[in-house]
Amino acid sequence: MSSSLTLSTEPTAQRPRRLLVALGGALIVATYLFLVIVQPAEIAGGMGSVASLVSLFGFLGGGALLVGGILPTLTTSSLVVMPLGIALNIAIGQIAGSLGMQIYLDAIGTVLVAVLAGPAAGAATGALSNAIWGLFNPFALPFAAGAALIGLLAGLAAKHGAFRRVYLAPLAGLVVGAIGGLVAAPVAVFMFGAAGTFGTNAIIAVFRSMGDKLLVAATKQGLLSDSVDKIVVFVVVALIVYALPQRAVRQFPFARTYRVLGARSGERTAQPAAGNDRVA
Template sequence: MSRSSTHKVLVAVGAALIAATWLYLVLVRPTDWESVGGSTEALITLGGYVGGTLALLAGVLPTLPARTVAIIPVALILNILIGQVVGSIGIPLYLDAVGTILVAALAGSRAGLATGALSSVVWALFNPLALPFAAGSALTGWLAGWAIHKGAFRNIFLAFASGVVLGLITGAIAAPVAAFVYGGTAGVGTGALVSLFREMGNSLLGSVTLQSFISDPLDKGLIMVIVFAVIAALPKKTRRALSPNRSEVSLSH
C-alpha cells in the first residue's frame, strides 16, 4: 500500500471512530460527566475520540508542510481561549472554531477535521464538558475545508452564507449530545435560550435543537467571516506556503 493510500485509510478509520463514538453518546446518554475519567461511559468516549483523533493526525500531519503543522497548536489555543471566554458570558454563541476553520482554509478539509477533533480532546483536559462535542468539532473542520475549496471564500457574503449552512448541519449533530449528556447546554447564553424554549412547552431535545438552529448558524457564519478576513489579509506567498499542494486559497476581492 502506498503512503498516500495509508494516509487515506488512517483518516477514514479516525473519522469512523469519531462517528461511532458520537453514536454511542447519543444512544447511551451518559449523565455522569464530572471528569473525563469519572465513569465507564466517559472513559469509552475518551478512548473513542482520542483514538480517532490520533488516527486522523497520523493520516493528515505527514501530508502537511511544516509551516502548516506549526500553526495547529496556535489554532487550538484560539479555539480554547475564545470558547472559554464566550461560553462564560451571556451571548448565545460559541466562537470556538476560529482556529479549526483557519486551518481548514489554509490546509484543506482533512487538516480541519483533525484540528477540530484534537481541539475538543485537548480542551477536555481543562474542561471535560468539551469532549462529547468532538464529533461536531471535527465535522466543522471537514465541512468548512470542503466549502472553502468549493469557493465559499469568493466573497464575504458567500462566506457568511456558507457558515450559516455549516451551522445548521453541525447544530443538528451537537443538539442530541447537549440534550442527552448535559440535559441542555453548557454555555451561559445558550443555556438561557434552552430554558426559554423549555418554558414555552417544548421538549428538552426540541428546545436544544431550536437553540442550536439559532446559535450555530450565526456562530459559524461569523467565524467564516472572521477567517475570510484573516485569509484575505495574508500575503499570497504566505497562503501558498501554508497550503499542502502549494495552491492559494480561492479568494476574490
C-alpha cells in the same frame, strides 16, 4: 515552501491512513445515528448510561482515529499553523464562554487553519484543540468530533470557493453551523443533560417550556446558536485572511493551489496539490 520538506507519499504508507480516516468518519456517523435513532426514548425517563458512554467513546474515538490518520500526511507548513489555530480557538473561546454569550466563537482558529491549510489540517486542528482545551475546561472534550467536522467542512467550503467572495462566507457558515449544531446536540444532552452557558440554556429553556423533548430542544438550540456562531466566525475569518499580506498566504500550498482567496491567493499554479494537504 520547498517540496523537500514534504513527506514521502508512497501509496503503501497512505492506505492504512486512509483506512484510519474512513474508520474514524464511519465511527462518528454511526455514533450519531445510534444516538438519534435508537436512543431518544431514554431521554424522557432518565439518562441511559449506554447513551452517554456511546457518545463519549464514539465521538472521542472517532476523533482520535481521524487525527491518527490525518497527522502523518500533513506537511510541515500545515503543522506549524495548527498550534496557532488551537491557541486562537482556546483563547477566544474562553473569553466568549466567560462572557456568557449565546455563541461560542471557539472555531476561529479551526476555520482559519482549514482555509489556509486545507480540510485535513482543519479537521485535525478542530479535534486536537478540543482535546487540549479539555485540560483547562473538561467540558470541551466530548465535542472534539464536532469540532473536527467543522474544520473538515470549512476546508471543503474554502476549496470550492466559499472564501473567494466576502458574501459567500456567511452562506457557507450557515450550512456548516447547521450541520455542526446537529452533531453537537446529542453530545451535550447525553453527557451533561444539555448544560451550557446561561445564554444557550435560556434558548433551550424556551423550547422546553413549549414541551419539547430535551434532545429536540437542544438540537433546535444547536441549529440556532451554531448557525449564528459559524456565520460570525466565517465572516471574521474571511475578513482576517483578506487582510493578510500575500506573503503569509502564499506559504500554504493548499491556499495557493485551489486559489482559496481568489485573486488574493498569489500566483496561479496549474498542477494539482502534491496530495499531502488533501483529505483522503
